Amino acid sequence: MIEFKKHLRNQRMLFKDGPTCLLVECHLCDSTSSNDAYVNKRTGVFLCPKCNMKANVADVLDLYEKRCKGNATCKDVEYKTIFTNLQHISEHACESLGIRGLKVSDLEYLDAQYEPSADCIRFPIRNVANKVVGEKILNLSDKTEKTIENYNSSGLLICNPFQKPTRVVLVSNLLDYIILSFQRFNNTSICCLPNGLKSLPQECLPCLENFKEVVFWFDFDTANWDAAKNFSKKLEEKRCFFIRPTESEPAPSKAHKKRLNLQHILNKATPMCHKSITTFNALKYDILSELQNIEKVNGVKWKRYPTLNKILKGHRKGELTILTGPTGSGKTTFMSEYSLDLALQGVSTLWGSFEIRNCRLAATLLRQYVGYSLEDKLHEFEYWTSEFEKYPLYFMTFHGQQPLKLVMEAIEHAQYIHDISHVIIDNLQFMMGTSMTQKSDKFWEQDAIITAFRSFATKNNVHVTLVMHPRKERAEDELTTSSVFGTAKATQEADNVLIIQDKRLTSLRGKKYLQIVKNRYSGDLGIMPLDFDKESLSYSLSNKKKKTISS
DSSP states (O other): OHHHHHHHHHTTOOOEEOSSEEEEEESSSSSSSOEEEEEETTTOEEEETTTTEEEEHHHHHHHHHTTOOSOTTOOOOOOOOSOOOOBOOOHHHHHHTTOTTOOHHHHHTTTOEEETTTTEEEEEEEOTTOOEEEEEEEETTTOOEEEEEOTTOOOBEEESTTSOOSEEEEESSHHHHHHHHTTOOTTEEEEEOTTTTSOOOGGGGGGGTTOSEEEEOOOSOHHHHHHHHHHHHHHOGGGEEEOOOOSSSOOHHHHHHTTOOHHHHHTTOEESOOOSSOOHHHHHHHHHHHHHTHHHHHOBOOSSOHHHHHHHOSBOTTOEEEEEOOTTSOHHHHHHHHHHHHHTTTOOEEEEESSSOHHHHHHHHHHHHHSSOOTTOGGGHHHHHHHHTTSOEEEOOOOSSOOHHHHHHHHHHHHHHHOOOEEEEEOGGGGOSOOSSSTTOHHHHHHHHHHHHHHHHHHHTOEEEEEEOBOOOOTTSOOOGGGBSSOTHHHHHOSEEEEEEEGGGTOTTOOEEEEEEEETTTOOOEEEEOOOBTTTTBOOGGGSSOOOOOO
C-alpha cells in the first residue's frame, strides 16, 4: 500500500484517502472518461466497479507502470436475472407485505419488480458505480429472503444514492429497508446488506466510503450486536453508530407497527467507539440485552451433541477452547464433526489443519455430512458436494510446522474477508519450533502462541479452538487439566477445556468419552459418551441414520 501511494505521488496522480479505501482513478478501463477505483487499505485489493477489475494492488501497480490501457482482464459484466416474467409492482404485492401506509409508488421508488409466478418482489443490488450486480428477493407468502449475485462481486440495496447525504442507516432485512426508505429521512440514505448479518463483503465497502456517519439498526439480538461490532471495525469505528433496540426503541418494522416515531429513534443512535474507561450506565443496555436474550447469549446450540448444550450451554464467540486426548483417540475426527455441526447452522469456520492434509479433512467432513461413504456411490458425488459447498467452511493451506506470524496474518485476513467466527488449530504443537529467538525454550514459545490466540479471540470476538497433545503419561492414568502439554498457562487462559478419555486403551470393555473439565461460562462440568460409527465417521447418535437423496 505504501509503494502504491508512492507511485501515485511520483506520477502526480491524485488519490483520496478514505475510511476504508484509497479512491484513485482507474487507468485500466477501456474508456475515454475517467473512472473511480478503490483500493482496500486492509487487504490491498484493487476494485474498479466500472470495468469489473478485481486484483491485488501489486499486480495493478505493475500494469500502471506499463501504462496498460483497456487491459484484457477488464470485463464489463452486467448482472443478468435468470427470471424474465417480471412486471411492475401490483396492489396485491403491496398489500401482502402488511406495512401500514405503504404505496405502490414507494416500492417502485426502490426499483422493485414483482414476479407473479413465484409471488415475490425483487430488488436490485448495485455497486458503487450504480451497476446492478445482483438481486435480493422477498417471498410474499412467508417473508423469507434470498440473495443472488454475480460471482466475486457484491453491492448494496441503497435508497437515495444520488443526493449525497452524509449519513447512512444499515439494516439486515428487506422489511426494515422498505419501512425506513419510505420515511424519506433528510440527509440520510438507507442500505440493506446483501447477506444479512452473515458477512459484509469488501466489495460493499466503496458504497459506504463517502458517508460521515454509518448507523447500524438491527433487530434485538445479541448475535446482531456482535455483527455490528465486527462490521464497525471494517468501516472505521469512529464514524459508526448503533441503535440497540429496546421495548421503547425496537427495530424499524416493530417500531412502525407500534406507531413510534422512527426519526426520534434514529436521532438517539449511540457511537460504537468508546474510550478506554466506561461506566455502568454505558453497559446498562448490554446487560439488558443479555438478560432478555439469555438463549442467544448462551451461544449456538449443537444439534448432534445435545449433551454439550446441557453442559457448555452453547458455542460462544470470543472464547478459547482447548481439546486434548491421547494419540489416536480421534481428536481430529471429533473436532471435524463438532465444527461441521456449527457450520451447518451458519457459524463461519476456518480450519488450520497442520497435521492432516486438507483433502483428507474435507473428505471426512463430507462423509460426516452425508452419513455414509461415497466410495461406492460416485454418482451421488456431484449432488452432495454442491450441497456441502453452500456452508461457510474455509481451510488454511499450511501443512507441517508454521511460524505464528504467518498463521495469524492468514487468520486475520480470513476474519476480515469472510467474517470468520470460529477458528480451529489442529494442532498447536505444529506451530512450535519455528521461533528464531529462545529456540530452546519450547514452553516459552507455546505460552506466546496461547497468548496470541487468546488476544485474537477477545479482540475480534472470534471463538478459537486449539487441539493439543497431552503430556506423555501412563496409558492407565486418566487425563486432567494438568495433563495438557506445556505450562499451566494454556488451561488458565482457556474458557473451556475438553478432554477425550479413551479407556479402550487399558480395558477390553473400556469406553471412550468426552470430559468437560473447565467451563468458565457456567461452571458446569460433566462427560459425554463417544460411540463411534465407522460408516459415517460420526460420534453423534442422530447421525447414525443414513441420509438418502430424495427423488
